[in-house]
Amino acid sequence: MNTVFALWKRGLKAFIRNRTGLIFSLIFPFFFVYVFGAIFKNDFIQNPIAYMLSGVIIATVFESSLNLASSTVDDMVSGFMKEVLVSPAKRIAVAVGQLLSAATVSTLQGILILFIGLFIGIKFTSWTTPLYILCSMISVGLVFSGVGLFLATKVRSGQTFQIVKTAITMPLTFISGAYIPLELLPDSLRYFAYINPMTYATAFFRMIVLEKTNLSTAELVREGLAIDINGFIVTPVMSFVIIIAIGLIFLILSTNSFVKTDFSRVNRSSNDASALWG
Amino acid sequence: MKSIIEVKNFTKKYGSFIAVNDISFSVEEGTIFAFLGPNGAGKSTTINTLCTIFEKTSGTLLINGKDVTTQKNEVRSTIGVVFQDSTLDSKMTIDENLKMHCVFYNIPKKEVEERIQFVLNLVDLLDERKRSVATLSGGMKRRVEIARGLIHYPKVLFLDEPTTGLDPQTRAHIWEYILKLQKERNITIFLTTHYMEEAEICNKIAIIDDGIIVAHDTPYALKKEFTKDNAYITTKNEFELEQLLAQYELKYIKKEGYYKVEAEKIDCLLQVLSLHKENISNIEIKKGTFNDVFLEITGKKIREEA
Numbered sequence: 001m002n003t004v005f006a007l008w009k010r011g012l013k014a015f016i017r018n019r020t021g022l023i024f025s026l027i028f029p030f031f032f033v034y035v036f037g038a039i040f041k042n043d044f045i046q047n048p049i050a051y052m053l054s055g056v057i058i059a060t061v062f063e064s065s066l067n068l069a070s071s072t073v074d075d076m077v078s079g080f081m082k083e084v085l086v087s088p089a090k091r092i093a094v095a096v097g098q099l100l101s102a103a104t105v106s107t108l109q110g111i112l113i114l115f116i117g118l119f120i121g122i123k124f125t126s127w128t129t130p131l132y133i134l135c136s137m138i139s140v141g142l143v144f145s146g147v148g149l150f151l152a153t154k155v156r157s158g159q160t161f162q163i164v165k166t167a168i169t170m171p172l173t174f175i176s177g178a179y180i181p182l183e184l185l186p187d188s189l190r191y192f193a194y195i196n197p198m199t200y201a202t203a204f205f206r207m208i209v210l211e212k213t214n215l216s217t218a219e220l221v222r223e224g225l226a227i228d229i230n231g232f233i234v235t236p237v238m239s240f241v242i243i244i245a246i247g248l249i250f251l252i253l254s255t256n257s258f259v260k261t262d263f264s265r266v267n268r269s270s271n272d273a274s275a276l277w278g
Numbered sequence: 279m280k281s282i283i284e285v286k287n288f289t290k291k292y293g294s295f296i297a298v299n300d301i302s303f304s305v306e307e308g309t310i311f312a313f314l315g316p317n318g319a320g321k322s323t324t325i326n327t328l329c330t331i332f333e334k335t336s337g338t339l340l341i342n343g344k345d346v347t348t349q350k351n352e353v354r355s356t357i358g359v360v361f362q363d364s365t366l367d368s369k370m371t372i373d374e375n376l377k378m379h380c381v382f383y384n385i386p387k388k389e390v391e392e393r394i395q396f397v398l399n400l401v402d403l404l405d406e407r408k409r410s411v412a413t414l415s416g417g418m419k420r421r422v423e424i425a426r427g428l429i430h431y432p433k434v435l436f437l438d439e440p441t442t443g444l445d446p447q448t449r450a451h452i453w454e455y456i457l458k459l460q461k462e463r464n465i466t467i468f469l470t471t472h473y474m475e476e477a478e479i480c481n482k483i484a485i486i487d488d489g490i491i492v493a494h495d496t497p498y499a500l501k502k503e504f505t506k507d508n509a510y511i512t513t514k515n516e517f518e519l520e521q522l523l524a525q526y527e528l529k530y531i532k533k534e535g536y537y538k539v540e541a542e543k544i545d546c547l548l549q550v551l552s553l554h555k556e557n558i559s560n561i562e563i564k565k566g567t568f569n570d571v572f573l574e575i576t577g578k579k580i581r582e583e584a
Contacts, residue, residue, distance in 0.1 A: 003382060017369065078366075079364055079365030086331060086354060089383075
């Protein structure tokens with residue numbers, strides 16, 4: 001338990017200390033809101049700023065939580081994981097600590113953007129909305145921290161990892177409806193969006209932020225909040241269930257994989273053979 | 279004396295490659311043990327297996343009577359490890375690094391402060407404790423790691439090349455700390471090093487080559503067995519010296535401008551010197567070094583790892 005808490009605190013400290021990272025993580029979302037909001041003016045959407053912001057917030061939560069992969073790989077390369085490895089600390093506690101800290105950090109980032117968003121276009125009419133938002137940010141954060149941690153345990157080299165990470169994050173965020181409405185995508189990409197978990201996270205989250213919980217299914221589809229896969233409608237609630245299911249799978253996979261991973265494998269030395277035999 | 283590390287018939291294979299081949303040795307409690315060997319000899323494999331990171335292929339490895347394979351957690355709490363590369367969390371301060379370590383090792387909360395002060399005092403870093411690790415020099419980082427490795431009061435401290443890449447002054451300091459530890463806290467120290475003069479300070483040395491232990495003894499005994507003292511003689515009359523050396527059956531090698539003569543039969547050498555004294559322009563006796571021991575045993579020059 002102490003280990004979980006200590007690692008959680010460590011993650012938060014690292015987040016707060018990284019000022020530059022913090023500032024840029026706030027600038028980028030608004031840059032996206034401005035650019036994409038201007039490009040994709042959609043007649044069906046009543047409040048384009050709020051529409052874009054909700055997508056940007058959830059994309060930020062997603063990217064930030066997936067970043068656990070990077071920080072875990074950094075910990076392996078810097079040797080910190082080796083220190084964990086020779087200590088009697090329970091590995092499962094280490095995994096849980098890392099997951100919780102990543103989920104917390106990503107939720108905090110989401111809250112910061114949301115807070116600024118309140119001044120430029122997001123309005124809540126019900127006091128339950130912020131609560132729902134918080135819950136969904138935490139769950140999305142946890143889900144993708146799980147994915148991130150899972151990726152990290154599969155890494156063989158710190159350098160190739162950065163490329164792989166970008167190659168995974170970019171399409172997942174851009175083809176999810178968060179920045180670009182799905183109906184504007186070409187068919188082939190739209191099919192990709194259907195298998196992208198982020199699509200469902202975005203749809204669900206957007207419905208909550210825009211307070212469209214009581215719209216009919218047809219209306220939801222028109223506003224891009226429910227996903228129409230060739231006539232089969234995935235409602236936001238179903239989306240949430242899908243996300244949670246994916247999340248559970250990855251949380252189990254990642255903790256399991258984390259417990260078994262040999263962290264001494266990822267070494268800063270370019271020559272892995274010498275790291276192994278030296 | 280009680281042996282704290284016991285290794286019996288330890289073998290480690292990577293596929294068909296045998297990294298360590300059936301080695302056995304033991305380390306007595308409270309001593310400094312140096313593990314030497316050229317690169318790729320099986321040093322790190324052995325250390326990593328003892329530290330519970332690698333799995334053995336076969337054999338028994340015990341630390342303080344606990345098996346490193348089946349009683350991992352017991353072993354982990356009895357050992358402190360300082361790896362060759364830094365394993366500090368560079369985003370955090372010295373203090374935070376030590377505190378995190380205390381959490382991992384389940385140190386009671388009320389003892390944490392006292393222990394941090396104790397170990398930092400030991401490595402003279404008490405005044406720097408609030409500094410971020412990223413701002414520390416290489417030598418300071420190593421000291422922090424030694425301090426961290428000690429905070430849970432281990433019985434055995436593993437130091438994988440503790441002084442590699444450090445300047446001579448820092449190296450001397452690190453050794454001061456190591457010797458202090460051994461004396462004051464009776465900690466067993468298991469280390470690897472590339473510096474032969476450092477190996478000489480240790481109580482026992484094992485030299486590993488191609489996965490087997492080729493020598494295991496005190497530095498003094500190894501030196502006696504594997505090195506010879508030599509006399510380096512420069513003479514004005516080479517012919518006469520060669521004749522005398524042959525007459526007294528002294529082995530020698532003629533080098534550019536001097537003769538390297540084995541100084542084992544000291545009485546014969548003295549005879550030769552007194553008979554030849556008018557012609558000697560220079561003489562120097564050199565003691566065998568530990569580098570010679572290493573060369574003699576492994577046939578390889580020890581070299582620094584990249």
